[in-house]
Amino acid sequence: MIAAYGAGAVFTPYSAAKPVLDSYRDRLPEQLRNPNEAKWAAWTRAEDKSIRARLHQGELDSLANFVLFGASFTKQPRIKIDALSEANKSGLVQARIDDLVSGLRNPGENERLIFIRDLLRRDGIDPASAEAGKFIYSTLARNLQERRTLSERAAQAKPASILDRASVFYDRGLSLDTSILPDFSIDRTLADLKQRGILREGQVGRVAVIGPGLDFIDKNDESAFDYYPPQTLQPFAVYDSLLRLGLAQPGLSLSILDISPRVIDHIQRARERARKNVGYEIQLPHDVSRAWSPDLSGYWSSFGEHVGGAVKPARPPGIFSGLQTRAVRVRPDVVLSCEPADVNIVLQRLNLPASQRFDLIIATNIFVYYDPFEQALGLQNAGAMLRPGGLLLTNDKLPEIPSGVMRQAGVTVVSFDDRDPAARDAVGWYQRK
Template sequence: MSSRRIIAFLLLSAALGLGQLKPAHDITYSEAKPVLNDFSDDPPADLRGLTPAQVQAKWPAYVSEQDRSTRERLLQGDEDSLVNLLLYGTSFTKEPRLTAEFLKQNGMSINPAQRSVVSDILSRRANDVIAAMASPNAGERLRYMRGLMQKRGQNVDTPAAREKLHAYLLAAVSRVYSEFSQFEEKLQQAREAGDTGVEFAIRSTLFQQRGISLDTSIMPDYALEEALKEILRVHLFARDGIHRVAVIGPGLDFTDKAEGFDFYPQQTTQPFLLLDSLIRIGLSNPDQVELTTLDISPRVNEHVAAMRRNASQGKPYDIQMPLRGDKNWTAGAREFWQNAGSKIAAATKAVTVPPSEGKVEIRAIRVPTATVLRIHPRDENVVWQRLPLNEDEKYDLIVATNILVYYDEFHQALALANIQSMLKPGGLLLTNDGLPDVQTLSIHQIGGSSTAYSDEKEDGDHIIWYQYKPR
C-alpha cells in the first residue's frame, strides 16, 4: 500500500472515528493464484510468457502499478462527466439541452467538426460552461471541473486560455461520441449473431478501456429491489436475514447518467435506496442493518464521510429524485420511483425544476441522521485489493451495478476472488454484469432476474445472482 493511500485511509478513518479499522491490502500472489491458474492459458499481456516463479516475483510491483493505473482512470471518467454536463446541464446556460430526444426530434446529430445548428449550440454551451467555471460564484460541480481541467493543463485565466479550453472541450465531445459509436457497433454485431448470451457477455466488459465514471441513476435500484423480492421468495435468505451489506461503486450523482441533470446538489442514492428496499421487502431489520460503501474515488469517499460528519452534528441528508415525464415508464418503475426511500426517510420539499429541463417530475426525501450513520465508507479497489475482515465483519450481501463493466474478464475474476473473501458462507453478490465462471473459486452464478424500466427497447437491467458456497 502506497504512503499516499495510507495517509488517505488514516484521514478518512479519523474523520469517521474508525481508527480501529485496518486498510485494504494489495491482493497477494497466493490470494490471486486461483485466478491466475484459471487464466493460465490466457493471462494478461504483461504476464504472458512468464513462469509462475517470475509472476510471483513480479506480483507486488505489478499489483501496485495496476492499482495506480485503475485510479488514474477516474480522471478520464470525470472528463466524460464534464461532457455530459456540457451537453445536458442547465445551471450555467440558457441554450437547449443536446439530448438524444432533442437531436431526434430535430433530425440532427452531433459533429463538432462540421458546422451546423447543433455545432453552434454546442459551441455556445462550451463558452457558457467556461464562463461559469471562471466565475468566483461557481458552484460545487463547476469548481471541481475547473480543478480537473487544471490537471489536464487547461485553465480559464486569460482569453487565450479560454479559447484553448473551448477547443479541448469540443474535442472531448468528439472523443466520447466516437467511443460510443464503437460501443454501439460492437453491440450491433452481437445482436446480429442472434445469441443473447454473447451480447450480454460483450455488454459486461464493454467499458474495459474507458475512463471510470461515477455518474449514477436510480433505476438499477428498482432492478435490485425486484431481484431481492425473488431472492426472498425462493428462501435464499430468511426474513430479517441480511444484516451486513456492501455496495461497490455507489456512485455520485454529478450529472445523472441518463439525463445529465445538474439542478440539484450532488448526492449518492444507491446506499439509501438499497437499505430502503431491504427493509420494505423484509430482508433487513432497520435497527440491525449496516452498509459499507467500497470505492476508489476520493470524491465518493469524502462525500460519504462529509454526509456522516453532518449527521453526527444533527443534519439529515436530502435526496432529490427526478423522473422524465415524457417517457413511458412501466407501472413497476413508476411505483418504485413514487415509493423509493419511504421506509427510511420522510418526504420533503423538492427543488424547483427549471423550465429548460422540459417534462420532469420530481420528489425528494429527507434521510434521518440515525440512518445516515448506518453507512460507512471504505477505500478499496475491489480488483487489486482486499479488506481484512473477521468472520463476524463479513457481508451477507454485496451489490455492484455498472462498475464491473469497466474491466475485462481477468480483472473481473480477480474482483470475484476478492468479493468471495468478503462474503459470509451463503452470501450473495448481485450485479448487472455477467462475470466469468472461475472454477477455482467457490462463488458461482445461481440465478438471475430481468426488469424493464420503460417501453423503450433494451431499457432495463439483468441482475445476476452469485452465491459463495465454501467447498
C-alpha cells in the same frame, strides 16, 4: 452499528489469486507470464495505479456530458446527440462552451462548475483562459468519437446469456454515473430472493455496496439533470429496500467500497453533516415522457420511506419540461451507518474476520468496465468478504473459476417498461460456497 475495518484494504494475496492466474494461464498480461509472488505483487501495484488513472478520463466524459446537457451555466438549449452536427454548424456547441468558460470564472456555489474548474487545473489548464475553451471542445470531440466506437462495439457483441454485457467498457474512462434504475433492479431482485426463500426475514445484517457512483450529469439526455447538487443514491436505496422487504432490521451496517475520491469525499461530507444531525437530501426527477412500468413508478413514489421522509423537491428550471419530482431526506442515523472505504475490487479486499463478513454485496454497472480476467479477480475478492452462503448481486456475467469460492446461483430479470422488451436489466446472484 458502524463497522471497524482496522487496516482497511489489502491487495489480493498471491495464494488467493493463484486459481485465477491458473485459469487464465494463456491469456495473462505480459508482466504476469509464468507468475510468481514477486511478479504478482509488482503487477497489482502498477495495475491499481492504471485503474485509478481511468477515473480522470471518466471525469472528462462527465465534462463532455455537462457541455451538451447542463442547464446550470447557460440559457442555450440542450443538445441531443442526434442533433449534434446541426448544433455544431449553427454555433450552438461553441456558444455553450463559451458560457461554460464564463461560468468557470465565477463558479459561485455551483458544485459542478467547481468540479470542472478543478479538473481543468489538474490538467494544467487555466479555467479562465482561451485555452480552456479549446480543451473543452477537444474533450467533447473525443467523447463523441468514443460514443460511436462504443455503440459499434455493443452492436457487434454476441452476448452468451442475458447477463453477459461483454465488458463493452473495458478500456473506457471510469464513470460515476448513477440513477434510480439499478436501484429498482436490486429492489426487485431482493424481492425475488425473498419470495424464493433464498433470503429470509431479518437475515441481512452486514451489507456492502461497491461503486455507488455520483449523479453529476448523466450521459443520456433524458436523465441528465444539473438543477440539484451531485448526489449518491444506491447505499440509501439498498438500505431502504432491505427494511421495506423485512430482510434487515434498522441499524444494519452498510459499507461503501469505491476507488473514486469524489465518491468517498462526498459520503464523508454527508457523514460530517449527519453528525450535526443534518439529513441527506435526494432529488428524484422523473421525465414523464419516459414510459415506466407500474412497478417502477410505484418504487419511485415510495423510494426512501424507510430511511427518511418526503421533503419539498427542488424546482426544476423551465428548460426541464415535463418532469415529475419528488425528494427525500435520509435520516442522519442512516447516513452514519454507511461507512466508506477505499477498495479497488479488482485487486483488493477488506481483510475481514469471519464474524464481520458481509451477508450481501451489491455491485451494479461496475464490472462492465473490466475484462474477464479482471472480473474473475473481482469475483474472488467479493467472495473473500462474504460469509458462506452470502450473495453478490451484479448486473454482469462474471467468470467463475473451477476452484474458486463463488458460483452463480441464478438471475432476476427486471423490466423498466412492460411495452418495451429491451428496457430491462438482469441481475445475477453469485453465492459464496
